[in-house]
Amino acid sequence: MTLLDLFAGSVRDCSDRIALVMDGRRLTYAQLDERSRRIAVWLAARGYVPGDRLAIYLENRLAFVDVYLGALRAGVVVVPTNPLYRDRDAVVVWEDAEVRGIVTAGPLAEEARKTGFGARIIEADEIERIAEGYPVPAEWREFDARPETVALIIFTSGTTGRAKGAMIPHGALASSAAAVRTAWRWRPDDVLCIALPLFHVHGLQVALGTTLVNGSTIVVERRFDATAMLDLLERERATMFFGVPTMYVRLLEHLGERRPPSLRLWVSGSAALSAETWGQFHERFGQEILERYGATETMMCLSNRYGGLRIPGAVGVPFPGVQARIFESGGRTRLADGEVGELCIWGANVFAGYFRNSAATEAAFLTDDEGRRWFRSGDLARRDPQTRTFAIVGRLKEMIISGGFNVYPREIEEEIDIFPGVKESAVVPLRDAARGEVPLAFVAPQPGVSLEVEVLLNHLRGRIASFKVPREVRLLESLPRNAMGKLDKPTLRRMVDGS
Numbered sequence: 336m337t338l339l340d341l342f343a344g345s346v347r348d349c350s351d352r353i354a355l356v357m358d359g360r361r362l363t364y365a366q367l368d369e370r371s372r373r374i375a376v377w378l379a380a381r382g383y384v385p386g387d388r389l390a391i392y393l394e395n396r397l398a399f400v401d402v403y404l405g406a407l408r409a410g411v412v413v414v415p416t417n418p419l420y421r422d423r424d425a426v427v428v429w430e431d432a433e434v435r436g437i438v439t440a441g442p443l444a445e446e447a448r449k450t451g452f453g454a455r456i457i458e459a460d461e462i463e464r465i466a467e468g469y470p471v472p473a474e475w476r477e478f479d480a481r482p483e484t485v486a487l488i489i490f491t492s493g494t495t496g497r498a499k500g501a502m503i504p505h506g507a508l509a510s511s512a513a514a515v516r517t518a519w520r521w522r523p524d525d526v527l528c529i530a531l532p533l534f535h536v537h538g539l540q541v542a543l544g545t546t547l548v549n550g551s552t553i554v555v556e557r558r559f560d561a562t563a564m565l566d567l568l569e570r571e572r573a574t575m576f577f578g579v580p581t582m583y584v585r586l587l588e589h590l591g592e593r594r595p596p597s598l599r600l601w602v603s604g605s606a607a608l609s610a611e612t613w614g615q616f617h618e619r620f621g622q623e624i625l626e627r628y629g630a631t632e633t634m635m636c637l638s639n640r641y642g643g644l645r646i647p648g649a650v651g652v653p654f655p656g657v658q659a660r661i662f663e664s665g666g667r668t669r670l671a672d673g674e675v676g677e678l679c680i681w682g683a684n685v686f687a688g689y690f691r692n693s694a695a696t697e698a699a700f701l702t703d704d705e706g707r708r709w710f711r712s713g714d715l716a717r718r719d720p721q722t723r724t725f726a727i728v729g730r731l732k733e734m735i736i737s738g739g740f741n742v743y744p745r746e747i748e749e750e751i752d753i754f755p756g757v758k759e760s761a762v763v764p765l766r767d768a769a770r771g772e773v774p775l776a777f778v779a780p781q782p783g784v785s786l787e788v789e790v791l792l793n794h795l796r797g798r799i800a801s802f803k804v805p806r807e808v809r810l811l812e813s814l815p816r817n818a819m820g821k822l823d824k825p826t827l828r829r830m831v832d833g834s
Contacts, residue, residue, distance in 0.1 A: 337480045337505035338512060338544060339407060342368075345550035349523065354547065356554040356571070358397045364550070367404070370466035374405020376475055377465045385410025385478050388432045388488065391534065392416040392425070392439040392447060395557045398459035399533050400543065401466040402438050407486055407505075410478030414488045414500070415534035417740075418443055419800035423750075426450050427498045428490045432690060438462055482506025482683075488690050489536065491631040491741060500690035501632045508540060510683035511634040512548040514654040515541060519575075519600060519625075519641050525551040527575040528568055530559035530582070537605050537739065540634050542577050561589035568596040575600040579739035580608045583624065584769045587615055595620040600641075602627060605739030606771040607727065613647040626650055628727065632686040632699070633657075633710055637725055649724040650716075657682035660709065661718055664731060667701055672720035675728055679709035686710075733824070735762075738770040740802045747774055747805065750798050754791055756784035761814055763828050765806055776805040777827055779814050786810060 345354075350365035362370070383389070389411050393399045406413050414432045416425060429437065429452055439447050440459035447456055480486070487503040515521075527546055531538030533555070546553040554571050556564070559582055568576060576598055578586075583603060601616075604627045616624055627638035628650035637659060639651035653659045661676040662669055670676040679701060688696035700708045713731045718724070735742040744762035751760040758779045765775035780786040788808045795804045815823040 336509045336513075337482060337484075338486070338508040338548065339477070339480055339505065341509055341512065341548040342404075345547055349550045352523075352550065353552045355397075355400060356552065357395070357400065358557075360397060367400070367547075369471075370401050371404035371408055372471050372475070372477070373466050373469040374401050374462065375408035375477060376471050377469050378405060378409045378411055383409060383411050383435065386412065386485075388412045388414050388434045390414040390416050390429055390432070390434040390437040392418060392420075392437050392443050393459055393534075394418045394443075395530075395533050395538075395555055396440075396459060398438065398440070398462040398466075400555075402462050403533075403539070405466070407480070408477040410480065410484070412485050412488055414490075415539065416490075417534050417800060418532070419802060421446060421800065422450065422798055424498075424746075424800055426452075428500075431490070431498065432488050432500055480505045482509070483687070485687060489631050499692055499695050502687040502690050503634075504687050507634065507684050507686060508544055509548070510656060511540060511654075512545040514656050514684065515545045515635050516549050517655050518638055519602070521545065521549040521551060522574075523550055525549070525574045525599075526554065526571055527551070527577065528554045528556070528564065528571060528573040529577050530556040530564060531577060531579070535605070535739070536629065536631055536634055537577065537579070541604070541629070559585070561585035565589065565593065565596060568598065574598055575602070577602045577604070579603065579605045580612060580771055581606075581738045581769045583608065583612055583616055587612070587619060590619060598622070600625060604629060606736040608647075609768075609771075610647040628725070630680075630712060633680045633682075633712075634684050636680050636682075636684070636712075639724070644722065646722060646724055646726075649719070649722070649726045651724050653682075654684070657684055659718075659725060661716060662701065662709070662711075664715070667703060669703070672718045672723075675715055675717045677731060678712040678714045678716040678725065678727070680712060681707055681709050735764045735772045735774055737767075737773050737802050740800075742774055742803050744774070747776065747795070747799065747803055750795055751776060751778060751791065754794055756781050756786050757791075758782075759814055759822075761822055761824060761827055762805065763824060763831055765831055767806070770802075773806040774803060775831060776808045777811055777814060777830075778808055779811050 346364045346368040354364045354367045355362045436455050436457050438457045484505050485502045486505045488500040490498040490500050529542045533539045601624045603624050623645045625639050629635040637650045639645040658681045664677045716727050747762045748760045758781045760778045762774050762776050764772040767773045815826040
């Protein structure tokens with residue numbers, strides 16, 4: 336079974352129901368189906384064949400959904416690209432994936448042209464025109480996707496600073512969507528409102544994918560504005576809202592004296608939600624946020640129980656069809672409840688491996704004594720013996736999660752280190768009430784150099800995504816090192832925690 340099979344069932348059973356509200360349009364399942372068919376036919380007419388890679392470098396807009404579904408129906412592998420990526424970040428994705436085309440628009444198209452990929456650009460306006468009226472031959476048949484066929488390649492940064500393309504099969508998309516639908520008890524009349532970016536699995540798969548499998552309605556905003564979202568939830572008679580912790584902080588700030596909207600389900604993910612925010616929301620809105628856990632490589636893994644106890648700070652139990660275990664960090668020994676180790680995941684939701692990177696793929700899995708391959712999440716967790724819920728307590732990797740985006744310090748350090756006058760740098764997380772964490776950079780200038788922090792930050796803003804730019808730069812004469820000469824980041828973290 337694939338996502339396309341499940342979407343076809345929704346088209347058959349509820350063709351006249353509104354599937355998508357976006358860019359001022361209200362599209363039924365029949366209309367969305369026809370638009371994606373036209374894109375699939377058009378891609379084939381342009382010479383695209385199954386297995387070709389097509390990047391989508393867009394903010395939320397109708398063309399994103401059109402080309403995503405159309406590409407899947409043509410057998411073309413979709414490569415979502417973060418619209419905040421600039422220069423180096425984007426080039427790594429497109430070069431490694433060997434994309435044949437890039438669907439983009441406006442300033443993002445200009446960014447793509449600067450990278451040398453201008454000849455591969457497909458304008459989003461053209462996609463939307465094609466979706467409105469391109470002829471579909473009567474004999475056309477969509478690509479016969481198998482569960483193991485790769486549907487998406489989503490790039491996730493590596494600890495060495497080089498991004499890796501996680502290959503997501505069609506079957507994993509279907510499995511994840513079906514599990515989410517079951518666990519969160521989706522109904523045909525559900526209306527989900529989001530302002531999550533569609534390039535990310537949270538928006539693309541958890542929200543959009545599950546909606547299309549369920550046959551219900553999704554309302555997608557281009558960007559998040561707390562006051563506008565509160566209005567939208569009331570106007571659309573929403574039953575669900577999915578967001579990241581930052582969004583919940585903003586909703587609390589902008590609620591004011593108005594009556595909070597009454598939804599059946601509020602979900603938070605992509606970053607840790609503080610117990611303080613959870614408690615404040617419960618007090619002001621009278622409802623409990625449901626926290627869940629997932630990753631690019633696995634999509635949805637764990638969730639607090641829909642009908643049971645929701646524990647602040649916990650990420651719950653495995654979704655249907657998913658298994659989670661705690662193994663000794665770096666080893667194969669399974670740990671008992673209450674012990675901290677690496678969270679590992681098994682299930683049909685797990686990715687197929689990293690695109691043309693067998694070494695990284697091998698390192699991402701462990702094989703237990705029964706021969707079962709588990710994905711190493713890189714997160715440290717424990718399972719509570721009483722509630723049987725999992726909680727994330729730390730990370731093996733040095734990843735910073737800022738507003739739901741993964742940030743790897745090495746990527747930022749490499750850009751800082753090439754700036755004139757910099758001797759060396761180190762990036763560590765700084766706690767932030769709204770975004771969870773933000774990068775903080777310690778920088779040691781070359782001897783005798785007077786480094787201008789704002790000039791350095793402007794350099795970074797032109798080279799890396801905005802969420803990777805350090806919130807703060809602290810200048811030190813030298814960075815601490817241990818007896819082996821290795822950079823002593825624990826000391827730097829203590830300096831931050833003690834500040």
